[in-house]
Amino acid sequence: MPRRSLLAGAMLTLAATASIATAAVDVAGVSFEDSSNVAAQSLTLNGAGVRTRIMFKVYAMGLYLPQRTDTPTAIQNLPGSKRIRIVTLRDLGTDQFIDALIEGLKKNHPPEALASIQPSIDAFRNAMLTLKEAPKGTEVLIDWIPGGGTRLTVGGTRRGDDIPDERFYAALLRIWLGEQPADNDLKKRLLGSAT
Template sequence: MNRLFRRGLLAATLLATPLAFAADLAGTHIDDRASVAGTELVLNGAGLRTRFMLKVYTIGLYLPKRSDSLVSVSASPGAKRILITTLRDLSADDFANALIEGVRRNQSDADLANLQSRLDEFRTTLLGLRTAPSGTQIRIDWLPASGTRLSIGNETRGKDIPGEDFYRALLRIWIGNKPVDEDLKNALLGKR
């Protein structure tokens, strides 16, 4: 009886604990965990961004705990990470414009006006890259103490941008009501 109880307890524990998973997409390995601002994060989901049947980048979403909707991701306290790995050479101008357009598609005019100066700052930082060759890792982290941090490889670029509303606006590019790609949204939310 004791052995049966232990097996049942183990099964219940495994079912109650979200399992982390690593992903290999388009030749890119995406780790199952990340550490941001001293917080251990789990890979919520990962996907492949394609455009006109061309592979553009892989993306992983890291959170303190698994979430399956924009509402629960946005409400989740603590650090977060978006990890993008380019699969082709991208110009900074094209990449920045695509991100800004993704933000615009998912914001009201009033919200967009509130974000505009920070979007301009973010775009200027991205343009400073000039190009993102294939294999470039781009990290967009939410650090509760300081804001949104952009890193290319292991190098921080620009200043941290304050306001969690700004990070949520970036998240909406991929998991908002008008995502860049519906299949990618489902992948990042762990629905496929």
């Protein structure tokens, strides 16, 4: 009888460990699964955190990559699909949201680099502005699809055409992972640090 109890206990421990390994990460009440699929490629959650501004929680964000890595340079150079998942934590106007993204681009790129991707910035901005607002709980997916481009999906609906310039997706990543990130704590968390 004791042997069965030990076996049952061991099985329960293994089951609990397995469920922890596949459990979603909770960020400010938003669940981020450990994996996601983009263009038939399985991606792993590299990190997730909250973007705060003047003490207000603005959105929760997760970064999905083909494999975990902890440096911005390695992320930029990693081949394959990528996903940025953002869920708003308060009501936002889309003009407010896109203006913050463009400000992040300006902080992390010299003017000539921005000028070279301006058509992509304009296309992304126009796709976002087809929405008037992003109420609390709006999901924004910004995917890199090899051979396709940057794809924007908001609330489950694809917005605009894919933007083929790979430099644009790399530029977007620098908003959160660049030398002057939108939020230093969020940058650390997206890079996989819990502190």
